[in-house]
Amino acid sequence: MDPKRWKQIDELLDAAFELEPDKREAFLDQACAGNEDLRKQIEALLAADERAHSFTEAFALEAEAELMTNHQPGLSPGQAIGPYTIVTLLGAGGMGEVYAGEDPRLKRKVAIKLLPAHFSSDPGMRIRFEREALTISALSHPNICSIFDIGHQKGMDYLVMEYIEGKTLAALIQNGPMPVKLLLNLGVGIADGLAAAHAAGIIHRDLKPSNIMVVHCGRARRRRLRHVARR
Secondary structure (H helix, E strand, O other): OOHHHHHHHHHHHHHHHOOOHHHHHHHHHHHOOOOHHHHHHHHHHHHHHHHHHHHHHHHHHHHHHHHHHHOOOOOOOOOEEOOEEEEEEEEEEOOEEEEEEEEOOOOEEEEEEEOOHHHHOOHHHHHHHHHHHHHHHOOOOOOEOOEEEEEEEOOEEEEEEEOOOOEEHHHHHOOOOOOHHHHHHHHHHHHHHHHHHHHOOOOOOOOOHHHEEEEEEOOOOEEEEEEOOOO
16 A cells, blocks of 8 residues: 555545544544545544554453463464564464564564454455554654564464563563662653654553563663554
8 A cells, every 4th residue: 555545545544534433434424435445444543543452452461361372373483474484483462462573684583473263264454564564663762573574375474573681570570679770760761762653643552561671782781662553
């Protein structure tokens, strides 16, 4: 989809989100007059958003626990997806699987997120996924994980992100109470990253300790915080 079309969809969708559900139909009647294809895309995204909210809010924690216990990875080490090579499974949850991978062209590690099959089979969710990836890829902030690529292969949609070396905040919390100075530094980093995402119109819907990476940087072992922003 060309950038102008994306911009049009993005603006109309944002305007629709600002309205109460019972007022959206009248808005789309006027905004998409004579363009049924555009209207169908907006309606599909609105419906996908409602399904995503329902899924993440009602079932995400239960699904994540079940997947981490009994999960069979969809990809195997050495398998290729697009131009990337799978190294190992890093984690799985209700919103998909995350793998450590390698980009053989640039000789660098990457993180590859494989979306759940029911997302890939839903046209509305796929459109929403591509729209979000395009929006998030425009973010440039030291506390936000960078997105490198998106792709689709044999019914699988995937997102390629910066591979971050470090520990999750969840892992650090398990070690017991954290020093106040470190806690404050992490809090400032989280707030700073979220502020940058919010300024770009992006809301992180799954912000939790397991989605926050704490990285040791440089000789002074300064700590950076990274998180994946998702609308």
